[in-house]
Amino acid sequence: MNISKILLVLIGICALTGCGEEEDIYGYKVGDPRSPAASGNGGGSVTTPSGETSSTITLSVTPASTQFTASWNAVTSATSYSLYYAEESLSALTNIEDYASIQSAVLVPNLSATTLSHTVDSLNNGTMYYAVIVAMSGTSILSQSSQLTVTPSTITAELTNDQLLNDTGATYSVTTELHDVKCLTGLSVAQQDCSFGRDVSNYDPSDGVAGFSFAKIDADGKEITDSTSDWDCVKDNYTKLMWQRKKGGNGVVGDEHALSDADDGFTWYEPSLLASGVTSGTESGSTPNSCAGYSAGNVLCNTSAYVARVNSAKLCSFGDWRMPTSNELMGIVLYKSITPSTTVDGIDEDFFPFPDATLRGEYWTGSPYKSDSGSEAWRVVLRDTSSTTKGKSVGIVKPETKASTLGVILVRDASND
Ligand SMILES: [Ca+2]
Ligand SMILES: [Ca+2]
Numbered sequence: 279m280n281i282s283k284i285l286l287v288l289i290g291i292c293a294l295t296g297c298g299e300e301e302d303i304y305g306y307k308v309g310d311p312r313s314p315a316a317s318g319n320g321g322g323s324v325t326t327p328s329g330e331t332s333s334t335i336t337l338s339v340t341p342a343s344t345q346f347t348a349s350w351n352a353v354t355s356a357t358s359y360s361l362y363y364a365e366e367s368l369s370a371l372t373n374i375e376d377y378a379s380i381q382s383a384v385l386v387p388n389l390s391a392t393t394l395s396h397t398v399d400s401l402n403n404g405t406m407y408y409a410v411i412v413a414m415s416g417t418s419i420l421s422q423s424s425q426l427t428v429t430p431s432t433i434t435a436e437l438t439n440d441q442l443l444n445d446t447g448a449t450y451s452v453t454t455e456l457h458d459v460k461c462l463t464g465l466s467v468a469q470q471d472c473s474f475g476r477d478v479s480n481y482d483p484s485d486g487v488a489g490f491s492f493a494k495i496d497a498d499g500k501e502i503t504d505s506t507s508d509w510d511c512v513k514d515n516y517t518k519l520m521w522q523r524k525k526g527g528n529g530v531v532g533d534e535h536a537l538s539d540a541d542d543g544f545t546w547y548e549p550s551l552l553a554s555g556v557t558s559g560t561e562s563g564s565t566p567n568s569c570a571g572y573s574a575g576n577v578l579c580n581t582s583a584y585v586a587r588v589n590s591a592k593l594c595s596f597g598d599w600r601m602p603t604s605n606e607l608m609g610i611v612l613y614k615s616i617t618p619s620t621t622v623d624g625i626d627e628d629f630f631p632f633p634d635a636t637l638r639g640e641y642w643t644g645s646p647y648k649s650d651s652g653s654e655a656w657r658v659v660l661r662d663t664s665s666t667t668k669g670k671s672v673g674i675v676k677p678e679t680k681a682s683t684l685g686v687i688l689v690r691d692a693s694n695d
């Protein structure tokens with residue numbers, strides 16, 4: 279999944295909710311297996327496995343600048359497909375073939391029986407279009423989809439980036455009343471996060487939740503089976519990034535698993551920034567004894583010193599560990615459902631276990647925040663223990679003063695291993 283698609287996900291959610299608050303991302307319930315093929319019944323997504331046909335047709339629409347792309351599943355015995363779209367709703371028509379009674383309506387007839395997608399262009403950005411796809415056998419209608427809406431936008435076209443990013447893990451849709459329905463109902467469900475992305479196209483709960491695909495790595499850098507109870511690193515099979523696994527987590531800093539104690543915290547510090555005139559951060563915070571190896575007078579518990587120490591120790595046999603970018607760290611966030619409990623973890627705990635006692639829920643990225651003073655960097659919330667927010671902060675990225683003591687999960691590029 280690239281950044282453009284991530285933005286499409288967010289745009290789809292924004293269309294439904296107004297996108298005004300962080301708690302508008304909902305989704306998946308861990309342990310609730312869901313077949314992607316089950317999500318197409320509500321007039322929403324295309325989920326029919328490749329090569330199979332169905333007696334009913336479902337439409338999916340994806341916006342871009344001045345255009346949208348419609349795609350649909352193959353229908354048994356269909357000889358062609360007809361796409362109808364208009365600036366007004368087509369739902370009042372008793373017979374879709376009477377589309378001409380609606381002034382703005384357009385018919386795109388005789389679409390290939392095998393291509394199963396079509397891009398409509400020369401549209402107006404910011405205008406909402408209504409679309410229906412119909413499967414034909416000769417001149418007879420075999421199946422007609424539910425109507426979807428789509429709004430072309432310049433935002434979707436301006437984004438280009440080849441960096442691979444994971445899907446969100448959100449496999450549930452939202453309605454105006456509910457936020458955990460099984461990707462079947464809800465306003466414009468085909469435009470919701472649950473209807474597309476790796477969580478649909480590469481759904482496999484055996485190697486990480488939904489579309490996530492992880493592998494455990496031992497101290498020697500070797501891949502080990504998922505059933506192994508002890509591991510030191512995690513490889514993301516899709517993004518080809520390798521992540522440090524934080525271990526232990528008993529609420530006491532520096533007493534478990536050497537440099538991987540989940541309780542350890544660090545201030546944000548990068549001395550190389552001095553050369554560019556940006557504040558390098560805080561070498562030693564107000565609680566400098568927040569990590570393994572601390573003794574009075576040393577300055578070990580900052581991000582720069584930590585990266586150097588982990589590389590010197592050759593974690594998982596590698597010496598090229600670094601701080602993650604904000605996009606990379608957000609890429610392993612699991613945007614699952616929000617519950618009324620006071621502790622919500624936003625990460626796949628089969629690979630990144632989060633013990634209840636750990637002191638850390640917020641993690642630094644290596645990305646400085648461009649503020650006037652340069653005194654902040656980006657951080658991501660992977661655990662929300664607040665009884666006030668009840669999990670709604672999970673997955674958000676916000677600037678934080680570099681003097682704060684937060685957790686760190688290091689990363690490295692494993693694409694050439
Ligand atoms: Ca998705
Ligand atoms: Ca998976």
Ligand SMILES: [Ca+2]
Binds near residue numbers: 530531533542
């Ligand atoms: Ca500890």
